[in-house]
Amino acid sequence: MEKMIKLLQQNARLSNEQLGAMLGCTAAEAAAQIADLEKRGIIKGYKPIIDYDKLDGEIVTALIELKVTPKKGLGFEEIAKRIMEYDEVDSVYLMSGGYDLSVTVKGKTFKDIALFVAHRLATLDSVISTATHFVLSCYKDTGVILCDDVKDERGQNWL
Amino acid sequence: MIDYSSVLSKTVQAIKPSGIRKFFDIANEMEDVISLSIGEPDFKTPWEIRKKAIQTLEKGRTWYSANSGMMDLRVAICNYLSRRFRLEYHPETEVLVTVGGSEAIDMGIRVLISAGDEVLIPEPCFVCYAPIVTVSGGIPVSIPTKAKNGFRLTAAELKEKITNKTKLLILPFPNNPTGAVMRRSHLEALTGVLRETNIMVLSDEIYAELTYNGSHVSIAELPGMRERTVVVNGFSKTYAMTGWRLGYAAGPAPVIKQMTKLHQFAIMCAPTTSQYAAIEAMENCDDDVRKMAEQYDERRRLIVDSLNKMGLTCFEPEGAFYVFPSIQKTGLSSEQFCTRLLQEQHVAVVPGNAFGESGEGFVRISYAASLENIMTALKRIQVFLDSLQ
Numbered sequence: 001m002e003k004m005i006k007l008l009q010q011n012a013r014l015s016n017e018q019l020g021a022m023l024g025c026t027a028a029e030a031a032a033q034i035a036d037l038e039k040r041g042i043i044k045g046y047k048p049i050i051d052y053d054k055l056d057g058e059i060v061t062a063l064i065e066l067k068v069t070p071k072k073g074l075g076f077e078e079i080a081k082r083i084m085e086y087d088e089v090d091s092v093y094l095m096s097g098g099y100d101l102s103v104t105v106k107g108k109t110f111k112d113i114a115l116f117v118a119h120r121l122a123t124l125d126s127v128i129s130t131a132t133h134f135v136l137s138c139y140k141d142t143g144v145i146l147c148d149d150v151k152d153e154r155g156q157n158w159l
Numbered sequence: 160m161i162d163y164s165s166v167l168s169k170t171v172q173a174i175k176p177s178g179i180r181k182f183f184d185i186a187n188e189m190e191d192v193i194s195l196s197i198g199e200p201d202f203k204t205p206w207e208i209r210k211k212a213i214q215t216l217e218k219g220r221t222w223y224s225a226n227s228g229m230m231d232l233r234v235a236i237c238n239y240l241s242r243r244f245r246l247e248y249h250p251e252t253e254v255l256v257t258v259g260g261s262e263a264i265d266m267g268i269r270v271l272i273s274a275g276d277e278v279l280i281p282e283p284c285f286v287c288y289a290p291i292v293t294v295s296g297g298i299p300v301s302i303p304t305k306a307k308n309g310f311r312l313t314a315a316e317l318k319e320k321i322t323n324k325t326k327l328l329i330l331p332f333p334n335n336p337t338g339a340v341m342r343r344s345h346l347e348a349l350t351g352v353l354r355e356t357n358i359m360v361l362s363d364e365i366y367a368e369l370t371y372n373g374s375h376v377s378i379a380e381l382p383g384m385r386e387r388t389v390v391v392n393g394f395s396k397t398y399a400m401t402g403w404r405l406g407y408a409a410g411p412a413p414v415i416k417q418m419t420k421l422h423q424f425a426i427m428c429a430p431t432t433s434q435y436a437a438i439e440a441m442e443n444c445d446d447d448v449r450k451m452a453e454q455y456d457e458r459r460r461l462i463v464d465s466l467n468k469m470g471l472t473c474f475e476p477e478g479a480f481y482v483f484p485s486i487q488k489t490g491l492s493s494e495q496f497c498t499r500l501l502q503e504q505h506v507a508v509v510p511g512n513a514f515g516e517s518g519e520g521f522v523r524i525s526y527a528a529s530l531e532n533i534m535t536a537l538k539r540i541q542v543f544l545d546s547l548q
Contacts, residue, residue: 011531017464018464018534022458022460022461150529152528157198
């Protein structure tokens with residue numbers, strides 16, 4: 001299972017046949033393993049990794065630090081679940097340290113995001129404060145280097 | 160005008176240059192070529208090893224070391240050989256740190272070979288042995304290994320080539336280019352032949368850590384073999400440290416003594432920075448080695464499975480990072496296959512006959528390349544094969 005997850009994290013588009021070969025099982029067994037991981041909710045989905053800098057039409061990403069008042073008996077869960085409902089929100093993490101929730105938001109412009117924070121997040125009852133940090137450049141995302149083309153720099157030493 | 164052909168050594172001039180240089184010049188000109196031809200890891204040297212080297216550079220530890228290598232490194236090497244392969248050597252007298260495994264091979268052959276001595280070399284194999292034997296005045300005698308035996312050297316093949324002039328057997332396993340390994344039982348069969356003789360063995364074990372479906376066994380571990388074996392190993396393949404140029408030889412004290420003498424005159428000592436880095440590698444990087452070997456193994460299985468499905472039959476290579484499929488059913492020679500694959504699909508692999516005549520009809524494909532590149536190259540090879548139909 002662990003090996004299957006590692007391989008899919010490297011490349012989720014390996015065929016069942018290829019996965020089977022690499023793990024030393026049949027394609028059918030590989031397919032069954034994946035089905036099981038999906039059924040148990042361990043694998044939640046498969047998505048491409050996009051370099052937004054290369055995409056026509058700008059996309060702006062921001063990390064927003066939120067300080068919130070936890071609700072009695074519910075802790076941070078209620079507010080976290082409220083925030084994750086917005087389509088603009090990419091991720092929501094509960095954090096240790098200087099603030100409580102880390103929220104990643106994507107929008108078309110800086111202004112879009114600023115307005116989203118002002119109108120949708122800052123106004124929520126339990127939110128005490130927000131701090132918005134815009135992403136200027138992405139060097140690496142989910143383990144994939146985006147800033148440079150990965151090149152084989154080795155010399156042609158065939159020995 | 161100097162007539163250089165009369166100035167230069169006749170022996171050296173007679174050595175045949177590698178015939179595939181031209182082939183790689185073509186590859187270098189191409190933009191989108193995927194090279195599965197390279198004989199070095201695609202991984203970078205683990206960071207901890209690089210960091211160690213940087214630290215010693217910052218401290219200015221850049222002097223010569225002892226001729227035979229830093230004592231701490233020789234101790235680390237002996238501990239490693241004992242821990243991994245149950246080989247016991249004395250760091251003071253039985254180990255020499257060299258400039259890559261290549262120098263250990265060079266020195267080993269030079270100190271053992273006198274004019275007219277015969278050296279047995281199983282083929283296909285790494286290309287350096289025969290030329291070094293020749294410049295040492297020896298006579299290279301190749302032993303073609305066979306696909307039907309998984310390119311292993313058999314006792315019968317060995318016995319057949321032994322004469323009263325045979326001085327040395329080169330034992331290059333895990334093998335470049337075939338990926339063949341010699342398991343304990345295969346080695347035992349050879350020792351049955353060798354123990355009756357005075358033949359020495361130079362066991363090139365540079366790919367030892369890249370042995371799959373089991374662990375590497377060194378011939379020096381078998382009864383009666385330690386005294387007649389020089390083990391050559393190094394850091395290039397195991398720790399992805401090719402450019403650091405560091406290897407070693409371990410063997411009987413009288414042999415190492417002569418090798419050290421020659422090494423002292425020719426080289427002085429192996430690079431000091433690399434030696435510091437190598438201590439870190441041997442003491443703290445088992446985990447990195449294991450992780451790299453696991454990835455090679457996954458790629459190996461993928462590539463063997465895919466090639467066999469395409470009809471390029473290959474026996475299962477169990478070591479190094481090469482597969483050696485037969486291309487005979489395409490009707491092309493090894494060189495034709497490689498040239499056309501390069502020109503038509505921009506994938507570089509090495510013709511099998513570059514590693515000896517017995518490699519004709521095969522090509523060497525290296526899986527020291529990223530999974531992405533391997534997958535793309537496999538698709539291109541399929542397109543190429545389809546176009547031949």
